[in-house]
Amino acid sequence: MKKIIKNNVKKFRLERQITQEDLALKVGVTRQTIGLIEKEKYNPTISLCLSLAKILKVTLNDLFWEDDEK
Amino acid sequence: MKDERVISEINKAKSFAYRIIWFGLFGILLYRWFALDQTLLETLDIFLVWFTASMFEFFIMAVKGLPLTYPVNLNKNERVIFLFGFPIIPGIIAILILLITKNIESFKSGLFVFLRTYLIVFAMYLIYIIILYFWEKKNID
Numbered sequence: 001m002k003k004i005i006k007n008n009v010k011k012f013r014l015e016r017q018i019t020q021e022d023l024a025l026k027v028g029v030t031r032q033t034i035g036l037i038e039k040e041k042y043n044p045t046i047s048l049c050l051s052l053a054k055i056l057k058v059t060l061n062d063l064f065w066e067d068d069e070k
Numbered sequence: 071m072k073d074e075r076v077i078s079e080i081n082k083a084k085s086f087a088y089r090i091i092w093f094g095l096f097g098i099l100l101y102r103w104f105a106l107d108q109t110l111l112e113t114l115d116i117f118l119v120w121f122t123a124s125m126f127e128f129f130i131m132a133v134k135g136l137p138l139t140y141p142v143n144l145n146k147n148e149r150v151i152f153l154f155g156f157p158i159i160p161g162i163i164a165i166l167i168l169l170i171t172k173n174i175e176s177f178k179s180g181l182f183v184f185l186r187t188y189l190i191v192f193a194m195y196l197i198y199i200i201i202l203y204f205w206e207k208k209n210i211d
Contacts, residue, residue: 025143032135035210 006067010038012056027051088123095120104171128194132201135209153199157191 013023020038024031027048036042037052044052053060095116102108102116110117132138139152164187168174174183 030137030140030143032137032206032210035206036135039209041209 004040004067005043005064006040007037007064009052009063012058012063016056023055026055092120092123132198133205135202135205138195138198138202153195157188157195160191161188
């Protein structure tokens with residue numbers, strides 16, 4: 001069964017009033033990659049997950065969790 | 071079994087091999103055109119393989135949502151300047167190649183070569199940006 005990484009990136013980003021472009025710039029990826037992560041169409045590497053958690057000031061557990069595809 | 075490290079290493083090796091082939095074919099084409107004075111028709115087989123690979127690479131990047139200017143991050147205005155400005159460089163390179171090989175007969179023919187190259191590159195970039203726009207509409211917005 002394919003594992004899908006679910007996330008709260010969009011929720012925390014909007015709470016902190018950061019645009020996709022700004023977040024992308026801060027973690028060193030493209031805006032398109034942030035968009036795909038938020039839509040849960042791309043599983044980021046652990047390094048990128050840690051960068052996102054650091055910038056959004058949340059723990060990794062709050063930001064990402066694993067879910068089985070239905 | 072799908073080992074992510076193995077898959078990643080295989081992809082890296084394939085990508086490196088592709089680069090060697092791409093530059094190798096390009097080098098062969100340049101050598102045949104400028105050193106051996108062969109025409110495009112005489113090198114059509116190699117050219118078609120090289121050109122198809124180049125076009126495939128170019129458009130697959132758009133279809134996969136990779137920004138045209140990656141890794142340089144440009145804002146909206148800068149992207150417009152890039153779209154209109156960057157094709158000038160291939161235009162100038164085309165003229166320089168023809169000047170070196172003494173294939174330009176007049177200023178008019180030089181201008182024609184420049185405009186033709188400019189418009190081809192501009193059209194390709196425009197198509198790329200349009201594909202990217204629809205990719206973003208579908209996958210992000």
